[in-house]
Amino acid sequence: MTTRKTASTSGRASEPRQAKARTAPTRAGAHRPPAGRTERAAERRAAIVEAAMEEFIARGFAATRLDDVAKRAGVAKGTIYLHFKDKESMFEELIRTAIVPFVNRMTAPPMITGSVRDVVEAMARMFIHEVATTRRGDLVRLIVAEGPRFPAIADFYYREVVSRGLAALRALLELAVARGEIRQSKLMQFPQIVIAPAMIAVIWKSLFEHHAPLDAEAMLHTHLDLIFGERNAT
Amino acid sequence: MTTRKTASTSGRASEPRQAKARTAPTRAGAHRPPAGRTERAAERRAAIVEAAMEEFIARGFAATRLDDVAKRAGVAKGTIYLHFKDKESMFEELIRTAIVPFVNRMTAPPMITGSVRDVVEAMARMFIHEVATTRRGDLVRLIVAEGPRFPAIADFYYREVVSRGLAALRALLELAVARGEIRQSKLMQFPQIVIAPAMIAVIWKSLFEHHAPLDAEAMLHTHLDLIFGERNAT
Amino acid sequence: MTTRKTASTSGRASEPRQAKARTAPTRAGAHRPPAGRTERAAERRAAIVEAAMEEFIARGFAATRLDDVAKRAGVAKGTIYLHFKDKESMFEELIRTAIVPFVNRMTAPPMITGSVRDVVEAMARMFIHEVATTRRGDLVRLIVAEGPRFPAIADFYYREVVSRGLAALRALLELAVARGEIRQSKLMQFPQIVIAPAMIAVIWKSLFEHHAPLDAEAMLHTHLDLIFGERNAT
Amino acid sequence: MTTRKTASTSGRASEPRQAKARTAPTRAGAHRPPAGRTERAAERRAAIVEAAMEEFIARGFAATRLDDVAKRAGVAKGTIYLHFKDKESMFEELIRTAIVPFVNRMTAPPMITGSVRDVVEAMARMFIHEVATTRRGDLVRLIVAEGPRFPAIADFYYREVVSRGLAALRALLELAVARGEIRQSKLMQFPQIVIAPAMIAVIWKSLFEHHAPLDAEAMLHTHLDLIFGERNAT
DNA sequence: AATGAATGAGCCTTCATTCAT
DNA sequence: TATGAATGAAGGCTCATTCAT
Numbered sequence: 001m002t003t004r005k006t007a008s009t010s011g012r013a014s015e016p017r018q019a020k021a022r023t024a025p026t027r028a029g030a031h032r033p034p035a036g037r038t039e040r041a042a043e044r045r046a047a048i049v050e051a052a053m054e055e056f057i058a059r060g061f062a063a064t065r066l067d068d069v070a071k072r073a074g075v076a077k078g079t080i081y082l083h084f085k086d087k088e089s090m091f092e093e094l095i096r097t098a099i100v101p102f103v104n105r106m107t108a109p110p111m112i113t114g115s116v117r118d119v120v121e122a123m124a125r126m127f128i129h130e131v132a133t134t135r136r137g138d139l140v141r142l143i144v145a146e147g148p149r150f151p152a153i154a155d156f157y158y159r160e161v162v163s164r165g166l167a168a169l170r171a172l173l174e175l176a177v178a179r180g181e182i183r184q185s186k187l188m189q190f191p192q193i194v195i196a197p198a199m200i201a202v203i204w205k206s207l208f209e210h211h212a213p214l215d216a217e218a219m220l221h222t223h224l225d226l227i228f229g230e231r232n233a234t
Numbered sequence: 235m236t237t238r239k240t241a242s243t244s245g246r247a248s249e250p251r252q253a254k255a256r257t258a259p260t261r262a263g264a265h266r267p268p269a270g271r272t273e274r275a276a277e278r279r280a281a282i283v284e285a286a287m288e289e290f291i292a293r294g295f296a297a298t299r300l301d302d303v304a305k306r307a308g309v310a311k312g313t314i315y316l317h318f319k320d321k322e323s324m325f326e327e328l329i330r331t332a333i334v335p336f337v338n339r340m341t342a343p344p345m346i347t348g349s350v351r352d353v354v355e356a357m358a359r360m361f362i363h364e365v366a367t368t369r370r371g372d373l374v375r376l377i378v379a380e381g382p383r384f385p386a387i388a389d390f391y392y393r394e395v396v397s398r399g400l401a402a403l404r405a406l407l408e409l410a411v412a413r414g415e416i417r418q419s420k421l422m423q424f425p426q427i428v429i430a431p432a433m434i435a436v437i438w439k440s441l442f443e444h445h446a447p448l449d450a451e452a453m454l455h456t457h458l459d460l461i462f463g464e465r466n467a468t
Numbered sequence: 469m470t471t472r473k474t475a476s477t478s479g480r481a482s483e484p485r486q487a488k489a490r491t492a493p494t495r496a497g498a499h500r501p502p503a504g505r506t507e508r509a510a511e512r513r514a515a516i517v518e519a520a521m522e523e524f525i526a527r528g529f530a531a532t533r534l535d536d537v538a539k540r541a542g543v544a545k546g547t548i549y550l551h552f553k554d555k556e557s558m559f560e561e562l563i564r565t566a567i568v569p570f571v572n573r574m575t576a577p578p579m580i581t582g583s584v585r586d587v588v589e590a591m592a593r594m595f596i597h598e599v600a601t602t603r604r605g606d607l608v609r610l611i612v613a614e615g616p617r618f619p620a621i622a623d624f625y626y627r628e629v630v631s632r633g634l635a636a637l638r639a640l641l642e643l644a645v646a647r648g649e650i651r652q653s654k655l656m657q658f659p660q661i662v663i664a665p666a667m668i669a670v671i672w673k674s675l676f677e678h679h680a681p682l683d684a685e686a687m688l689h690t691h692l693d694l695i696f697g698e699r700n701a702t
Numbered sequence: 703m704t705t706r707k708t709a710s711t712s713g714r715a716s717e718p719r720q721a722k723a724r725t726a727p728t729r730a731g732a733h734r735p736p737a738g739r740t741e742r743a744a745e746r747r748a749a750i751v752e753a754a755m756e757e758f759i760a761r762g763f764a765a766t767r768l769d770d771v772a773k774r775a776g777v778a779k780g781t782i783y784l785h786f787k788d789k790e791s792m793f794e795e796l797i798r799t800a801i802v803p804f805v806n807r808m809t810a811p812p813m814i815t816g817s818v819r820d821v822v823e824a825m826a827r828m829f830i831h832e833v834a835t836t837r838r839g840d841l842v843r844l845i846v847a848e849g850p851r852f853p854a855i856a857d858f859y860y861r862e863v864v865s866r867g868l869a870a871l872r873a874l875l876e877l878a879v880a881r882g883e884i885r886q887s888k889l890m891q892f893p894q895i896v897i898a899p900a901m902i903a904v905i906w907k908s909l910f911e912h913h914a915p916l917d918a919e920a921m922l923h924t925h926l927d928l929i930f931g932e933r934n935a936t
Numbered sequence: 937a938a939t940g941a942a943t944g945a946g947c948c949t950t951c952a953t954t955c956a957t
Numbered sequence: 958t959a960t961g962a963a964t965g966a967a968g969g970c971t972c973a974t975t976c977a978t
Binding site for chain 1: 292293294295296297375377378379380381382383388389391392396397417418420421423424426427429430431433434437438440441442445446448452453456457459460461464
């Protein structure tokens with residue numbers, strides 16, 4: 001029995017992305033750009049990206065078959081090669097593509113109006129709802145899993161997400177220390193500590209959730225209490 | 235099915251020939267001493283296990299070629315099948331085998347003579363030296379990576395390592411709370427928080443160490459200060 | 469594209485793409501005419517079937533290498549798997565495919581105008597020319613050879629050929645007995661006796677023809693004389 | 703699924719031939735010849751021959767594993783090579799060995815005291831009880847199955863069994879014709895006709911017995927009636 | 937002589953990639 | 958541009974044969 005046997009996601013490779021529902025080809029005078037061919041190509045590409053992500057997450061890089069990706073995306077196998085050079089670069093490009101929008105949101109200026117803790121808490125909540133709970137969480141696990149085989153991915157992830165995220169977090173911690181919200185100043189040197197439970201939550205969801213469900217929100221809250229001191233009023 | 239199933243060497247291919255009555259190993263020198271048949275079989279198995287672990291860690295399950303494992307172990311391809319039923323069960327058995335000794339050590343009674351923090355700190359140090367720094371750390375990452383495709387592995391790991399480890403940790407935390415070493419009693423509900431930075435250290439070593447080295451020991455120390463309160467004298 | 473029936477093309481890989489609407493085959497010349505996609509697929513399949521039959525007959529199931537089949541058919545190894553699930557089902561499907569047309573001809577109403585003997589004699593002649601002398605004869609031997617290892621094949625052969633053939637023969641014998649062409653009425657219970665020499669002829673051709681050629685036609689004629697009584701005028 | 707899967711004769715690869723139950727090694731003074739080593743070797747060889755025959759009949763040449771043969775014979779795999787050069791020559795030698803005693807019995811002078819029909823009938827009965835019903839029948843099918851791939855076997859079989867058997871039968875037929883027991887003199891030219899139903903019986907037993915049991919004795923009797931004329935008193 | 941661990945050529949099967957339509 | 962049949966390199970697994978014990 002090989003890996004493939006276990007997984008049979010392909011069964012529900014439905015929703016071919018409806019490439020047929022094309023809006024009247026090239027209605028001149030409309031606001032939209034050329035639309036026609038290019039637009040459909042973009043749709044197809046999106047379908048492939050979506051399908052590939054699904055498959056890569058479910059099986060990992062090596063065990064994913066492009067055949068299944070094509071089927072799930074509702075395109076022919078050859079079409080994939082019109083958009084990507086090969087499996088490997090598709091994988092790398094995919095990860096990048098998926099990460100970018102997340103990075104952008106995170107990079108937005110924090111807008112600190114109240115306490116630092118409030119900001120961090122909001123971030124934690126966002127993380128839980130938009131990462132730990134979603135496909136994006138699996139993406140993180142995928143990066144952990146394939147990183148060593150794809151240095152380019154690991155590099156990119158470090159550069160774009162990890163280092164920037166930690167830098168932002170460090171700035172916040174410095175502020176909190178300066179304001180007296182956090183006592184332990186050494187924490188600034190290890191922003192990873194603040195992130196750690198969130199990462200654990202992501203991994204836990206993937207591997208152990210059905211053994212013992214984890215209340216990620218409560219955990220993160222407890223952890224923030226540890227960092228900022230217990231709150232008087234909840 | 236054929237004899238093999240019934241007669242099966244396959245069922246659980248472990249313990250190849252039960253190395254019975256080995257006369258004082260003589261495993262000292264590098265030159266090959268006489269060595270009995272069974273003994274050499276054991277050596278071979280060990281070589282295969284070692285080689286396979288190396289390859290699986292480096293490439294993941296699907297991308298590992300048994301050919302390479304054999305080459306690295308210095309045996310013929312067929313020899314692998316004298317010890318393991320197939321690639322998949324080799325993988326599972328390997329993980330189990332590698333984990334067990336670690337579990338046993340961890341299960342040893344903590345022997346609390348001084349403060350709870352001292353115990354936890356000793357554990358953290360042990361973790362760094364025996365896990366984060368070693369092959370065992372990569373093993374943890376391997377489990378995270380392949381877990382979803384090998385439920386048996388994930389189950390085993392949860393049962394033998396995670397649940398037991400967390401239970402032990404919780405007991406320690408309860409004691410610490412009772413003794414007043416820890417203020418925040420809610421921590422007992424999330425022993426994962428205590429472990430989290432250690433896990434992060436492991437993952438960091440695998441993926442980002444060459445981008446930015448991480449002083450795991452200092453990080454864990456800082457984290458413990460967060461939990462137990464900053465120490466007056468370091 | 470909406471091929472996605474329910475994945476699994478494998479189930480029964482027969483009839484690859486249903487060669488729909490083929491424009492006048494143009495299979496005359498040796499040089500390759502344009503020919504549609506589906507048409508060429510059908511040709512390829514036919515080539516594989518032909519090659520496989522040849523190899524299976526020459527070597528038996530286990531000793532036949534798909535590599536050789538592919539080579540003989542002039543296709544790549546992988547192409548075989550576009551038409552058949554695996555070696556085993558290829559074998560079974562092959563046998564079935566080869567038998568069916570023969571069965572159909574045999575099932576055609578006998579059209580008894582003259583004596584029963586004339587009908588049986590015509591059948592015997594047909595058997596010699598279309599079975600004993602041809603590849604089909606080897607096919608029968610192949611079934612005898614592999615039958616015990618392929619119950620499905622033996623079952624099919626019994627159901628479609630043996631039982632139907634014997635039933636038809638029995639009907640004929642009954643008629644002959646009723647008309648007084650055959651004296652020994654017990655023969656009706658063992659139509660196998662009528663077939664037996666024909667089978668022997670088939671086997672003889674495969675195994676001993678080069679030791680001692682057998683005049684199958686004369687033998688069958690002699691046998692019919694035995695059954696119907698010697699003819700006055702030959 | 704490969705051939706092997708289907709067959710599971712191996713399950714009963716029991717009765718290891720009890721190589722251990724050796725009679726007191728070399729009791730001098732006994733009537734037996736040297737006994738000791740040589741004798742045991744002979745026993746072993748016999749066990750191997752027996753086991754191999756069983757396996758070859760059940761699976762055919764190519765699909766038979768020497769491992770199974772050894773297991774069934776209760777010897778180590780290597781032991782087989784002390785008695786036979788390789789799988790192929792083992793197979794050929796086996797067939798020869800198994801055929802010889804049968805040939806010898808058949809060659810014994812017929813001793814015609816009564817009618818020829820009585821002699822032939824006795825032979826038929828013997829054939830049924832000693833061939834059609836037994837392992838020897840499967841042997842015949844095995845020869846039919848593997849003959850084309852083992853010309854040496856086919857040659858041997860033709861020379862030792864077929865040609866001699868047919869010659870003997872022809873002599874008998876000539877006598878019967880001379881005595882007036884058989885009318886149709888042309889039968890002498892095709893002694894195969896006399897044998898044919900017996901062969902059919904053998905094949906039938908292997909392939910179709912569970913579909914429709916065949917009363918071989920009644921069939922042969924009917925066939926003899928056809929040849930010799932119906933008997934007045936049964 | 938007997939053993940059975942070890943070997944490695946060989947075979948079935950998969951799947952990324954190509955290319956004629 | 959899109960397709961999917963065709964390809965063939967690659968990899969898991971088997972098993973006849975060897976040989977040190």
